[in-house]
Amino acid sequence: MKPFGYVQVASVEEALRAVAGQPGARFLGGGTNLVDLMKLGVESPELLVDVTRLPLDRVEELPDGGLRIGAMVRNSDLAAAVPVRDRYPVVSQALLAGASGQLRNTATTGGNLLQRTRCLYFQDTAKPCNKRAPGTGCPAREGAHRDLAVLGHSEHCVATQPSDLAVALAAVDATVHLRGPDGERSVPVTDFHRLPGDRPDQDTVIRPGELLTALTLPPAAPGARSRYRKARDRASYAFALVSVAAVLEVRDGVVQRAALAFGGLAHRPWRARAAEEVLHGAPATEDTFARAADAELAAARPLRDNGFKVPLARSLAVGVLAGLADPATDG
Ligand SMILES: Cc1cc2nc3c(=O)[nH]c(=O)nc-3n(C[C@H](O)[C@H](O)[C@H](O)COP(=O)(O)OP(=O)(O)OC[C@H]3O[C@@H](n4cnc5c(N)ncnc54)[C@H](O)[C@@H]3O)c2cc1C
Numbered sequence: 001m002k003p004f005g006y007v008q009v010a011s012v013e014e015a016l017r018a019v020a021g022q023p024g025a026r027f028l029g030g031g032t033n034l035v036d037l038m039k040l041g042v043e044s045p046e047l048l049v050d051v052t053r054l055p056l057d058r059v060e061e062l063p064d065g066g067l068r069i070g071a072m073v074r075n076s077d078l079a080a081a082v083p084v085r086d087r088y089p090v091v092s093q094a095l096l097a098g099a100s101g102q103l104r105n106t107a108t109t110g111g112n113l114l115q116r117t118r119c120l121y122f123q124d125t126a127k128p129c130n131k132r133a134p135g136t137g138c139p140a141r142e143g144a145h146r147d148l149a150v151l152g153h154s155e156h157c158v159a160t161q162p163s164d165l166a167v168a169l170a171a172v173d174a175t176v177h178l179r180g181p182d183g184e185r186s187v188p189v190t191d192f193h194r195l196p197g198d199r200p201d202q203d204t205v206i207r208p209g210e211l212l213t214a215l216t217l218p219p220a221a222p223g224a225r226s227r228y229r230k231a232r233d234r235a236s237y238a239f240a241l242v243s244v245a246a247v248l249e250v251r252d253g254v255v256q257r258a259a260l261a262f263g264g265l266a267h268r269p270w271r272a273r274a275a276e277e278v279l280h281g282a283p284a285t286e287d288t289f290a291r292a293a294d295a296e297l298a299a300a301r302p303l304r305d306n307g308f309k310v311p312l313a314r315s316l317a318v319g320v321l322a323g324l325a326d327p328a329t330d331g
């Protein structure tokens with residue numbers, strides 16, 4: 001690992017000043033991703049600005065019935081927060097489906113959303129990779145891509161976004177709050193992660209020197225139920241092959257409200273708008289759920305070895321929606 005500077009900051013203003021004009025500076029959350037990448041030589045910051053002592057470590061009720069989640073809230077604390085478990089179970093379930101207890105105790109909300117892809121070539125500095133070294137190529141396209149994208153990929157990159165939390169946040173219409181040299185701004189979480197296009201080196205729309213300060217969740221719809229389900233190779237310590245986050249409200253057998261997002265399929269959490277169009281106002285039956293999943297997955301462009309993700313995503317989505325629609329048979 002290359003030598004680097006370290007500074008701990010106590011206020012947002014101090015954090016922004018510490019990175020201003022320093023392209024080699026990185027914010028340090030729990031370090032569970034950044035430090036691993038430093039050990040691999042993928043990241044070699046000159047300065048780490050430790051933001052874990054910032055007063056952004058609370059989950060707060062908002063007057064409109066929503067929640068504000070500080071960027072330094074640890075993943076375990078967020079999963080266990082009573083308003084999250086009660087009103088946004090999909091968020092709590094997504095967190096608990098990720099990593100391990102020890103990692104969740106350390107990882108922060110902000111760092112979780114900004115973790116980098118697990119593509120093998122990205123993590124191996126001996127290999128070319130457009131995301132790590134722009135212009136060098138994408139060996140995953142012809143090489144090992146079983147875990148990688150089937151939706152929204154480009155010739156330049158077929159990586160997937162690894163955060164389970166981000167997928168759940170996409171389904172509950174969360175907003176990301178950022179503070180940088182030009183002031184504050186807010187971005188819907190569905191627009192925060194990018195598709196790769198010809199700039200796969202940019203995972204998100206965050207700008208140099210910007211700090212992720214908080215997330216807000218809109219009020220949970222009364223009568224809606226939510227669920228996160230993840231398919232993976234091992235029961236723990238494994239990233240999603242495919243995951244589904246869903247919010248569903250059914251009245252008199254008819255879908256009143258539906259929000260669906262897939263993980264493991266794309267470079268960003270994939271909000272399934274085409275599926276939602278099929279669901280709204282339709283009878284809450286397995287046939288409707290299957291038609292909705294098919295409408296979304298028609299856009300899939302699998303690579304040689306990851307075509308299995310399409311039927312897997314379909315069956316996960318149908319199972320989750322059917323369970324939410326019928327609490328009596330929900331497993
Ligand atoms: C063995 C293992 C298994 C895992 N399994 C899963 C899994 O199944 N599902 C899953 O979702 N995750 C999984 N993870 C990833 C884990 O969730 C992330 O490493 C963690 O959430 C990152 O949070 P952190 O606070 O440690 O981030 P850090 O490592 O500190 O930072 C990550 C990135 O975010 C930047 N950053 C951090 N905070 C801010 C901020 N406030 N503003 C701006 N930039 C910031 C850093 O500069 C860095 O680039 C796993 C990790 C490991 C090691």
Ligand code: SF4
Pocket residue numbers: 117119120121122128129130131132137138139140141148156157158159200
């Ligand atoms: S898929 Fe993306 S991250 Fe993986 S090798 Fe290709 S460019 Fe790099």
